[in-house]
Amino acid sequence: MSAPLLVVVDDGPDLLRDVERELCNRYEPDYRVCCLLSAAEGLATLKDLQAAGEQVALVLAGETLAGESGTALLAEVPRTFPHAQRALLVEWGHLAEAKTGDAIFEAISHGRMDHFVLRPSRPPDEQFHQAISSFLLAWAEARQHAPHSVNVIGQTWSGRAYELREVLERCALPHSFHLAESPEARALLTGVGARRFPLLVMPNGEILEDPSDSDIAQAAGTTIDPSGDSYDLVIVGGGPAGLSAGVYGASEGLRTIVIDSGGVGGQATSSSSIRNYLGFPRGVSGGELARRAYQQAWVFGARFAFMQRVTDLERGDEGTVVRLNSGGIVNGRAVVLAMGANYRRIGVRALEDLHGAGVYYGAAASEAPTIADEDIYVVGGANSAGQAVLHLAHFARRVTLVVRAQTLAAGMSHYLVRQIESTPNIEVRTSTEVVDGGGEGWLDHLVLRDRVGGAHETVSADALFLMIGARPYTDWLPPTVERDAGGFVMTGSDLSPEAAQALGRPPLPMETSLPGVLAVGDVRHGSVKRVASAVGEGSIAIQFVHRLLAAAGGTPARP
Ligand SMILES: Cc1cc2nc3c(=O)[nH]c(=O)nc-3n(C[C@H](O)[C@H](O)[C@H](O)COP(=O)(O)OP(=O)(O)OC[C@H]3O[C@@H](n4cnc5c(N)ncnc54)[C@H](O)[C@@H]3O)c2cc1C
Known part of the structure; x- marks a missing residue:
């Protein structure tokens, strides 16, 4: 070519x-x-x-x-x-x-x-x-041709091949997908014998057959095995907040580990262009921002454990014992919780069954090139849905934004509303919800309900992107970590009088009801759900970590 x-x-x-x-x-x-x-x-x-x-x-x-x-x-x-x-x-x-x-x-x-x-x-x-x-x-x-891309080769779009693409996305690893019979896959597999699909062809040519999530993390060189080691600072979550805490903690001399159940970047990796993050006038993809932050934390000495989910916290002799789903433990003199949040599920069985086959949670930046000239739907009324719609409109023939509220302005920034209104191939349907849908192996229709008149309408749809609100990843926390009704972690002056009293001293800003444990970013009650604020909280928290360690007789308090 x-x-x-x-x-x-x-x-x-x-x-x-x-x-x-x-x-x-x-x-x-x-x-x-x-x-x-x-x-x-x-x-x-x-x-x-x-x-x-x-x-x-x-x-x-x-x-x-x-x-x-x-x-x-x-x-x-x-x-x-x-x-x-x-x-x-x-x-x-x-x-x-x-x-x-x-x-x-x-x-x-x-x-x-x-x-x-x-x-x-x-x-x-x-x-x-x-x-x-x-x-x-x-x-x-x-076009999914970034340098050092991982090639995923699957026999179908859905199933494990789809999950692998999601894992790569969460590890902020650039990747492209090819069906096994495509010319691209044949070229990549020339001279390669029979294999077990799905396959990953890594940038160095190594081929992984039907790999597990941790195989991928290991091949990408992004994992270590946490087995009882002690750290000054254990950070749970490697999204913008956790990465920022990692950069500041490690750069200020704390022995730091960041643990994530996926890879780096958190929710931000599903954003194709973050335009409001300071210092990036052309915008930056969440994946690129995460890769840079990861490298920055790493060169300061932070260590990472990916594909490891934290399942419990408890007070130990020297701080907090952090338990992992692998059975491993790490000890942290201080812990920063930065688990962020996840999109709410739509709760329609037929659509859940098509997850990955035309139905996606989040903006699924990697799917954008596959929807060229198609009619797609996005559900959600917040800024993330607005950004997704504008991004997807570059590719799709027509994008319909379905919003439960009566106006778009009810939940979206003015600049996004203006851009959406002036984009010809975007249609907005307010006071509407998606109540059903289906397709043979791939989404082909949706059922919409008019929330005012109650009328149902069946529309043909090639893809559905769901961006319908967030739920924090806090179900696993012990009851001693106080949370609000939505599950977000209470901190500092938001703690109940009983929790504050149990600490025996005024809580530090961002400190949870568990002594020595702080919470930052989207997981924290009252946080502003933005990359910059998550990054800001991650960095500020390190000042309080120094104070906690100094009070516990460790490193001196910083000025
Ligand atoms: C599509 C989309 C577009 C967006 N666009 C913008 C934008 O343009 N500008 C902007 O400012 N903001 C944007 N946001 C919001 C922004 O991404 C979030 O506010 C930000 O990522 C929050 O960072 P965080 O580190 O607190 O949490 P997250 O990014 O959610 O990261 C949390 C991490 O913790 C990990 N984790 C969770 N539970 C565990 C556990 N038990 N053990 C180990 N790890 C765990 C998760 O795997 C995840 O990696 C967007 C969000 C989305 C989804």
């Missing part, structure tokens, strides 16, 4: 030449560069390329193209190449002009382009190339 294309449309021949030079010098022969001088030529060429079966990775457009706006051209790109990244080439200095700034803000917030990039300055312009490389990585990830 020929190399993917980088398409540049700019009406100034000299400007176009500068961009062409930079792109050719750096990206050929892995990519081909195609330069065009007008919007009309750009659109016609994209159609021809689509008809010829070519791949377009990136389209760059000048701010104005013979009087037309570059963003108008970029807005048209998904019609021919839905995965192609789209960026506006902006002159340095123009960003300070209100007109340009407003136009960029408008175009990004309405999904007409992904971002902007400053025109290249004198070579070498590493800032320009950093931006281009990020676009190319995002394109590769959207």
Whole structure:
């Protein structure tokens, strides 16, 4: 197959030449560069390329193209190449002009382009190339061709092959799926004898036959065997809150272990683009953020135990004894609970039976490319559902957002409501719920109920994404850890007077009713359900861990 294309449309021949030079010098022969001088030529060429079966990775457009706006051209790109990244080439200095700034803000917030990039300055312009490389990585990830990807080969889409994809997703390991009979699978298995499906072809070529979850963690080098070791700090959960506690704990000299029943990243790994996390103006996928945080904690000396579920906590001689489902134990002088929360189940048997076969909990970023040109439904009225709808609308023919509330604004941020309303292939059905559905091995229809009039309607549907609220992972906690009615862990000043009194001193912020045990992130009663706040709580908690250890006669309290 020929190399993917980088398409540049700019009406100034000299400007176009500068961009062409930079792109050719750096990206050929892995990519081909195609330069065009007008919007009309750009659109016609994209159609021809689509008809010829070519791949377009990136389209760059000048701010104005013979009087037309570059963003108008970029807005048209998904019609021919839905995965192609789209960026506006902006002159340095123009960003300070209100007109340009407003136009960029408008175009990004309405999904007409992904971002902007400053025109290249004198070579070498590493800032320009950093931006281009990020676009190319995002394109590769959207097509599940990220570097060092794991290939899952299964005989069907559902069953264990689906579970494996979920495990890889939770380990933040990039992966792609191929049916055993597909040309891609045949190419990967050339010269390989009979095998037990599903198979994982690891980035180093190693093949795992029908692996268990812990086989995957071991092959990825992300597990250790906890067998009675003692740590200053044991963190339960490796989502944003736990990873942050891991980075700060380890970097401040605490012997730290992070234990997770899956892999890194928690819920955040199901987010394809987190746009509101500080420092990532182009947005960042939850998986990428988790991978970076994991490496950061690891180089500070934090250790990780993946695919190990914590099943109990009890007071021990030297702190808290943490029990694992594997039968192992670890001792923590302090413990931070960061187990986050899970989506509520829809409770419709027919739909639960199709989980993984057209029915998904969360945004299931990895499924997005499989729904091209299909009619899909998303259920949920909060921000995560809004983001999922906007992401999935890039791929699907039509996306219907089903919301129980009477208005979208009841549970969603204003900026998302605006984007949804201005996306033509999204339909919103308020005061509606999904009450049934089904299909032969794969979802093909849903039954919707109008909550006002009570009428039922059967609609055909190729996929259903459920984002209907969260339940904290706290059922396993001992009764001594106080929780609210929804199961979220009470901490600090929210503890009942009895629990606070039992501690024998005023509780520290984030401290639970069990001495020496703190809770952070989504699992904590009253927490703000956001990545940044989970990360913030994880870092703040370490200050209180130092105080607890100092009080217990360990490390000195930090200033
Ligand atoms: C689809 C989606 C999109 C989102 N988009 C955004 C966004 O754009 N911006 C934003 O700010 N927020 C977003 N959020 C919310 C954000 O992801 C969460 O607020 C954040 O992940 C909470 O972090 P946490 O570490 O507290 O918990 P989690 O991320 O839930 O992590 C908890 C971890 O604990 C582990 N665990 C649970 N129980 C146990 C146990 N018994 N033993 C061991 N491990 C256990 C779990 O496996 C999990 O890995 C989104 C969420 C979703 C689902």
